[in-house]
Amino acid sequence: MRKIVLLRHGESAWNKENRFTGWTDVDLTEKGIAEAEKAGETLKEYGFNFDKAYTSYLKRAVKTLNCVLDKMDLDWLPVEKNWSLNEKHYGDLQGLNKAETAGKYGEEQVLIWRRSYDIAPNPLSESDLRNARFDYRYHEVPDAELPRTESLKDTIERIMPYWESDIFPNLKTAHTLLVVAHGNSLRGIIKHLKHISDEEIVKLNLPTAVPYVFEFDENLNVSNDYFLGNAEEIKKMMEAVANQGKKK
Numbered sequence: 275m276r277k278i279v280l281l282r283h284g285e286s287a288w289n290k291e292n293r294f295t296g297w298t299d300v301d302l303t304e305k306g307i308a309e310a311e312k313a314g315e316t317l318k319e320y321g322f323n324f325d326k327a328y329t330s331y332l333k334r335a336v337k338t339l340n341c342v343l344d345k346m347d348l349d350w351l352p353v354e355k356n357w358s359l360n361e362k363h364y365g366d367l368q369g370l371n372k373a374e375t376a377g378k379y380g381e382e383q384v385l386i387w388r389r390s391y392d393i394a395p396n397p398l399s400e401s402d403l404r405n406a407r408f409d410y411r412y413h414e415v416p417d418a419e420l421p422r423t424e425s426l427k428d429t430i431e432r433i434m435p436y437w438e439s440d441i442f443p444n445l446k447t448a449h450t451l452l453v454v455a456h457g458n459s460l461r462g463i464i465k466h467l468k469h470i471s472d473e474e475i476v477k478l479n480l481p482t483a484v485p486y487v488f489e490f491d492e493n494l495n496v497s498n499d500y501f502l503g504n505a506e507e508i509k510k511m512m513e514a515v516a517n518q519g520k521k522k
């Protein structure tokens with residue numbers, strides 16, 4: 275049985291402060307580290323063993339992966355990092371508090387910015403120092419490919435070439451792959467794997483650091499998918515993520 279496990283990073287400093295994060299490279303909180311360690315312990319308990327892992331260029335995902343591998347005694351595992359797995363770029367919303375933004379522009383508008391399929395927030399200006407073109411880690415990425423903002427559709431279009439060329443084909447030879455990324459970059463991958471419609475994807479909110487397992491049949495079609503953990507707790511975590519965009 276071939277499997278891919280998708281894992282959102284543990285709680286970050288800006289998750290805790292309820293700020294739009296996107297490509298901002300914020301660290302994990304203590305709670306985030308504990309969540310990542312628990313994910314590693316859970317995967318070990320369920321007997322998972324990975325052939326290869328993938329993550330983004332953002333430290334909240336990289337450090338989550340490292341905690342998981344440490345807990346599983348898989349520190350040796352080959353890991354590939356790629357900027358294509360970065361979070362959806364949140365444009366000029368990055369840094370703003372989500373509840374305050376809902377107070378200013380309305381909850382409906384915030385839901386559109388957070389969860390709609392093809393509407394992106396306003397872009398960062400070219401001179402804004404937060405623009406990825408000023409960040410050395412992206413120096414090999416052609417400027418035209420570096421986002422200034424993204425909708426989920428843009429994020430999916432950025433991830434899919436990497437998914438199709440580097441991640442998914444490895445399932446032919448590997449049994450189990452691990453992808454540690456972000457709430458929206460993973461929503462994009464899940465939309466693709468489960469053929470979720472543009473309307474339905476609005477409702478999907480991913481909890482931090484809960485392993486989401488996809489099983490594939492011999493033709494590499496998805497045969498089953500499930501979260502590892504307590505269903506009630508996971509539901510509550512998903513609702514809490516959805517509520518981050520509500521006014522206080």
Ligand SMILES: O=C(O)[C@@H](CO)OP(=O)(O)O
Nearest residue numbers: 293294295296361388457
């Ligand atoms: O701020 C962000 O980058 C994302 C993920 O943490 O948040 P949201 O759930 O609002 O898309």
